[in-house]
Every structure is written in C-alpha cells, then in structure tokens.
Amino acid sequence: MTWMVTGGAGYIGSHVVKAFGDVGLRTVVLDDLSSGHEEFVPAGVPLVRGSILDTPLLRQVLAEHEVTGVVHLAGFKYAGVSVQRPLHTYAQNVTGTASLLEAMADTGVPAIVFSSSAATYGTPRTDLVTEDTPTAPESPYGESKLVGEWLLRDQGVATGLRHTSLRYFNVVGSGSPELYDTSPHNLFPLVIEALLAGRTPRINGTDYATPDGTCVRDYVHVADLAHSHVAAARALTDGRPLEHVYNLGSGQGASVRQIMETMADVTGIAFEPEVGPRRAGDPDRIVASGELATRDLEWQMRYTLREMAASAWEARTRARTSA
Template sequence: MRVLVTGGSGYIGSHVCRLLLERGDTPIVVDDVATGRAERVQGMVLHRLDVSGDGAVARLADIMRSESVAAVIHFAARKQVPESVARPLWYSRQNIGGVRNVLDAMVTAGVPALIFSSSAAVYGDARGVVAEDAPTEPVNPYGRTKLAGEWLVADAARAHGLRAISLRYFNVAGAGWPELADRAVLNLVPMVLERLDAGAPPRIFGDDYPTPDGTCIRDFVHVLDIAEAHLAALDSLSSVAVPHRALNVGTGQGASVHDVVEGLRERRADAPRAEVLARRAGDPAAVIADVDQIERELGWRAQRGLNEILDSAVSAWRGASG
C-alpha cells in the first residue's frame, strides 16, 4: 500500500515509515522538516511542505493523486505545551489548520483512510486508569488542538465517507533504531539523559504524591509499540463500519518517575544522585492508559517494557553523543 505520512521525518513518524518499508508498503513523506530530520527518511520520497500553509490543500491533493496514495497517517504537528500557551493562534493554525488541510485534500483526491496522531493530553487532568470514554477536558492549548483535530476528523469522516482512527498516545519513549531516537529534550527520558551528560543531578519534581514511592506514575510506551499500533490501525480501516474511533495507545502499566530516573542512572557510569524539587503545577499523581479497547478492536498490545525502553534510549543517546 502507498501511504502518505505527514511528519514522517519526526521521531514517531520515522519509526512508522521504517516499519511500513520493512513490510513492503511505500511511505510517501510530507514534512516541513522543522522539528524532523531528513536523514531519518533517507531513500524515501520526501515532499517538503508546511501542511498548514497557504496552497497546501492543492499541493497535498496533487501528491496524493500523483503518488497513488491509498491512506494517510497524519503526524505533522507542533507539540510543545509551553509554546502552545505562548502562541495559541499559531498552534491552532498549525495543528487544527494542518489536519483540516489534510482532510480537505483527502476528500479532493478521493483518499478514504486516515490515522490521526492524538494524545492523552485530550484528557487534561485525568487521573488513574483512563479509558476512552473519560471526559475530554484538555488543560492547555496543545491538548485543545488535538481534541479539535479529533472532532474535525470525526465530522469529516461521517460527512465524506472516510474511515479514520485517532490514536491517543500516552508517554512515548525509547528508540527502535538509534538514528531515529527522540532528540528533542522535552520529555522525561531525554531530559534526564541530558542532565547526566552534563554531570548534573537529574531532577524529580515532587516525591510526596500518594503513590508507592511518592513520585508521579505514568504509562511509558515504547515508540516501536506505538509504531506497530499504527500498522494495526491502518490494516483495520478497510473492514470497519464506524467512520471514526479514538483509541488509547499505552501499556496499561504504570512506572514511576523514580523508577525511570533510577533506571537511567544505573545504565550510566558515575551518575549523580537525583535531586528532588517541589511539585510542578498541574502534574496529576498517576495517569495510566486503559488499553482494553485497542486490544479488543485492533488485536494490538504493547510488547515491550520499561527495561527495553530505557536500554534503547540510553544506547541511542550514547550513539548520538559519542
């Protein structure tokens, strides 16, 4: 199958492109390479395009037609929460405008199937084990762009006979291949590794939460598991009757910030001890995905645990800095 992958040179998108290629599909990448890296998709077709820009609908529709695209996976989005707070209008143009343009082009070119990158951020301040029918009350502009994106996908799917799945990722980490690793220092694992590189103590924000070790608990899911979920979702689209579904992608297991930090320290020589700082505003004690629905509907289940996530992240980081 020929699959248009927006944001394919990014961290998660490049893993999906690699898996598509491995199983004999053809990824066609569309990316402005603002936060991605062209070398991650070397040898693949790469169209450099801002999907939210003027004229993007016509360009995307042209690419879909000329490349005989059968389905789209839409990763392209900006994902930094503080930046979304500072620039909400730009985030709305980028993230909501981007998915709007992709949908418009799909309808124009007659492409019927879409997988949309959503996020657990749509649940906002949810706590505990979170199922798909939990209230969606995002607490920042980034999360709101993802929820608005889901709504748009659902409306367009219903109106135009598309089949679509929004995948709500929990805490993505690790690397399937060292060269595809996450280089942006925005999430816990890269943040800790960067501090350790600098010989500085990793930071834990709060150890007085009502959890077994006092630190926050999150659902860390290996990026390769996330990538495999996309293939399962893609394969399911030809046989489903419902226009749109939103599915959690996580492991269903929690790991504490303490476990992650100590796991990374153990993998590095002479790592300084972590320092504990005050809680950050807005961090819920525990957030874990309920994964029953994705397992039932796609037959997908995460295969990798925290050790594989940390091993792969550390060796990819070492490769990049060594």
C-alpha cells in the same frame, strides 16, 4: 498502495515509516523539518519538505504518489509551550488538519490514522483511563488535538472518510539505533542529555499522592506504537470496523523516580536526582488501559521499562559518537 506520513521525519513518525517498510508497504513523507530530521527518513522513501498548511502542495503530493491513506502526525506537540503560543498551536494542529482533510477530499483519499494525545483527558479523576473517560483538556495543545478528532468525525459523516484516532501517552525508547527522541521537553531525553552533559537530572516534586511521592505516568515503547499504526492502516484499507478513538496505554505506569533509577542502572552512571518544586498542573497519576487497542490494533507491551530506557540511551549515545 502508498500511505503518506505527515511528520514522518520526526521521532515517532520515522518509526512509523520504518514499521510500514518492514511489512512491505510504501510510504511518502511530508515534513517541514521544523522538528524532524531528514536523516531519519529511510533511504528510498520520498521526502517532501513542506507544511500541512499548504493545501495545494498536499493535493499535489497525494495525487502524484497515488496515496491511498494518511497517517497524520505533523503538528505542534508541546503542551506547556502551547499555553504561551495558543494561536500557533491552533494554526498547526487545527487549521493544518483541516487543510489536510480538504486535500484528501479533493483527491479522493479515503482513510486517515490520526495522532492524538492523552492531553485530551486533562487531569482524569480515575486511576485507569479508558476511552470512555471524559475529555477535559487543560492546554491549547490538548484542545487542538480534541478538535482534530472532531474534524475527522465530522468529515466521516460528510464524506464517508474512514478514520481512527490514537491517543498517545508517554512514548519512549528507540526501535532502531539511528532513531531517537530529540524533544527538549520529554523526560527520557531530558535525563539522557543531562547525564551526557555531566549534569544531575531533576525531579519536579516529590509530594504527590503516589507510592514514592513522584508522578506516575504511562510509558510505551515507540516501536510498539508504530506497529499499531500499521495495524490501524491495514484495518482501514480492508474496511474493517474500528473505534473512532483508541488509547495506546500500558495499564500500569511507572513513577518519575523509577525512571531515574532505571536510567542510572542502564547507563552505569550513579546519581541522586535533584529535587525541584512541583510543576503547575501535573496530576499525581495518569495510566491508561490499552484493552481496546489490544483487541483491534495488535497493541502489546513488548518491552520492559529497562529495555525502553536502554534502547533510548543506546540510540542517543550512538548518534553522539557518530556526529
């Protein structure tokens, strides 16, 4: 049994590949390395460099490696940038997913775990997001992820495809010292890179309707996320019933200022964040219940916020030292 992980050379994807390997499940990685890193793929795991838009290549990989399921993480993941690049976003996230599903149908691959996003909810009107919270994406990125979920649903009706979609919130930390987040847009790497460069990290807005005035978000550890991908893959392989959508959320959340204070604590670098203006479209609070995922996908918050921050800092500084 082999699972293909698209985007498996990226930050989240490499943790998913590691989690599969930790329980003895074989994987093959397909990644165009536009944001992934070849060195993130474990030794012994085949890496095919290519695009999910290349349907013939997908067919070839699925057939040659006798793939029995796919974890689909490849895509364009920058919500803010997607507003300026909507056509690129849709090509990668919608056309790319359709290409993958076509190749799977052609080669008889029966199961897929899809990397979706909290961006499908837009600005929720509830303090705690559940899977029943209405979807109202506010960016081409969020829209493209929702369309991806629809494609899986419709293919399930048409062909019997077994599938589930996991909606991520803010994925942070490191589950292995050599793997770290290299995104130029995520909060943890932005803070870390600022500190490493001797700059002061910045908070965008301090007048939100939250206890300390800064946005509250749901932060989950990447290793916990990866663990639940394996649980989902095993359930689909076994034919166990799964919901079509799960939130991987903490149920609690933390503010941006709390993140700054935690980073100062774990790094030993004392700083007072700079304060800038609000960013357009940032809601006060987005926190999700992970109750359904706990029931079905072995979802559990195994790390404190401090442990998340410390693991992220350790992995990034180790990489810097060894470079």
